[in-house]
Amino acid sequence: MATFEYRCQQDGNFDVTLPVGTAGPSTSCPRCGSPAARVFSAPRLARMPATLRAAMDRTERSAEQPEVVGRVPGRRPPRRSTNPAHARLPRW
Ligand SMILES: [Zn+2]
Structure with missing residues (x-):
């Protein structure tokens, strides 16, 4: 099954x-019954790869149920040099 937009x-x-493959160029509107033209966009397939679905579910869940982390992911504390000569360099 696929979802088509009209x-x-x-x-x-x-x-x-x-x-x-069964979507026609037009269908009747469920509200008023008048003909509605198909909007040609990529069909949203009901079956998508499990990894993609898991990633999308996790993204949606993060809005209301964020996973608790101890620090901002991907950020490391700045490296400090142990060379005493570096302490005499000008600071920006
Ligand atoms: Zn309508």
Whole structure:
């Protein structure tokens, strides 16, 4: 199954889920029943790679249930030189 997007002149865009390859160029609007043209975008497939789905789920979850970390990921404390000559260099 894939989700296809259609646009009603009056009600705006809406999604229709259909088997792949069966989406017609137009369908009737679920609100007003008038013909709605298909918006040609990449079909959002119901089946996506498990790793991608996990990453998207984790991203969405981080908005309300962030995982607790001890420090900002990827950042390290600045390195301090142990050479005493470096202490005499001008500071910026
Ligand atoms: Zn409509």
